[in-house]
């Protein structure tokens with residue numbers, strides 16, 4: 001459950017992300033594929049080499065979806081409803097993978113924002129990403 005404070009901090013953090021959104025999405029995916037190679041099995045139809053345009057374009061979509069959720073912190077479930085259907089019914093992504101991408105996205109934030117990514121931001125954003133993951137996994141049962 002996101003507190004009012006969490007929501008404020010998440011919105012502040014996203015202001016720092018805006019402008020780098022596409023790049024951060026791309027880097028998070030690149031890290032996920034290198035660090036957790038099992039995640040590549042969901043993308044057999046993608047070129048997964050570093051610098052891949054397909055990954056870049058996918059990173060842009062993922063980051064946009066996160067940005068959309070940041071705008072709807074009071075109703076993430078509704079904001080990501082279509083994506084939730086897609087991941088559960090069509091893609092059948094094992095929900096364990098959501099944590100892996102979340103972890104990679106946080107490393108990207110730490111690398112790029114450095115000290116600006118404060119422990120408070122880390123804590124609030126971690127809760128946010130868990131909430132997103134819960135929504136993407138909620139249709140599985």
Ligand code: HEM
Nearest residue numbers: 039042043061062065066083086091093097098101102132
């Ligand atoms: C924070 C978590 C995630 C978000 C916000 C997210 C978001 C998205 C978005 C926006 C799309 C594009 C949907 C469309 O084109 O209409 C997508 C597609 C997809 N996602 Fe996710 N995703 C997440 C996690 C994951 C994870 C962890 C995996 C697997 C390891 C995954 C696998 C896929 C696949 C295979 C596609 C289809 C790609 C294609 O063929 O174009 N997603 N996701």
